[in-house]
Amino acid sequence: MVNMKILITGGAGFIGSNLADYLVSKGYSVRVVDDLSFGSVDNLKDLIQEKNFEFIKGDLRDPEIANNSVKGIDIVYHLAANPEVRISSQSPSSLYELNVYLTYNILEAMRKNNVKVLAFASSSTVYGEAKKIPTPEDYGPLEPISVYGGAKLASEALISSYSHTFKLNSVSFRLANVIGKRSNHGVIHDFIEKLKKDKTRLEILGDGTQSKSYIHVSDVIEGMHYLLNKNLEKNIIYDVYNIGSDDQVTVMDIAKIIIEKMGLNPKIYLTGGVDGGRGWIGDVKYMLLSIEKAKSIGWRPKLNSYEAVKRAVDEALNS
């Protein structure tokens, strides 16, 4: 397996660059394609000299870039996307272009170049406000409440259909809130930046009770790699796994952890948010994924949500 050549779309981003480090350290040849709109070459600085590593700067909305990126590749990890749920009500077109159309371009390039294996970074947001908690992979009907979640679900549908039609082996990974080294967005990043600007106050969007499952990026990349390989051993055409942890933390808990680690004593302001205390339109207030399916195959996260948040806060403060 190690002589396989792997493409990571969005590989200069937060999850992608951590995955690139991991796969290169395991001896794989890795190619990254990224337009650097959300990612950064700085995230690849440990890899750029490696002979098994290659970086292409390019926008995958261009079919020619997609085509050149997949040439000679055995496995594609498709992570390139706009990661912001919160822009759903302002920029649906960006989410369509970057999170749906771009997936189509990758699938077309794979079909034309006979590339047969795809792992996709999908999201917990495909479930919308699930009535079953913890939410298993076979929960339905799927009713996303953000355009971001809708776009991820549309990509999953394209991947399933291409996999069956053109005989690919693919897996969609529905990720809980991923945090850790190199994350440049999301609640931890936002709170730390706000407190660096003004130590005396912290504004929390929403009512602070938003409760979600958080997972450290190191657990995510190990999980995706492990589960994809298990599925390949069984030649499964298309499959879906949740990747998360077994507990949840609230936004208020996260604020308290950050405040304590920064040694501050700010006044906390709750904006109240929108639509019953959400941070923004389409913010799912309560999310916990069932990870029993992945556990039954032999994967489980090393860190729970609390441990992951604490580690991610340390990493952000020391970066």
Ligand SMILES: O=c1ccn([C@@H]2O[C@H](COP(=O)(O)OP(=O)(O)O[C@H]3O[C@H](CO)[C@H](O)[C@H](O)[C@H]3O)[C@@H](O)[C@H]2O)c(=O)[nH]1
């Ligand atoms: O200043 C802030 C920023 C965030 N929040 C709250 O913190 C929670 C988490 O927000 P993030 O922006 O960290 O993350 P999201 O839940 O919106 O989305 C994240 O997790 C999803 C999967 O669960 C997707 O994969 C997505 O790409 C990823 O950013 C939300 O409830 C939000 O309301 C605040 O209260 N104040």
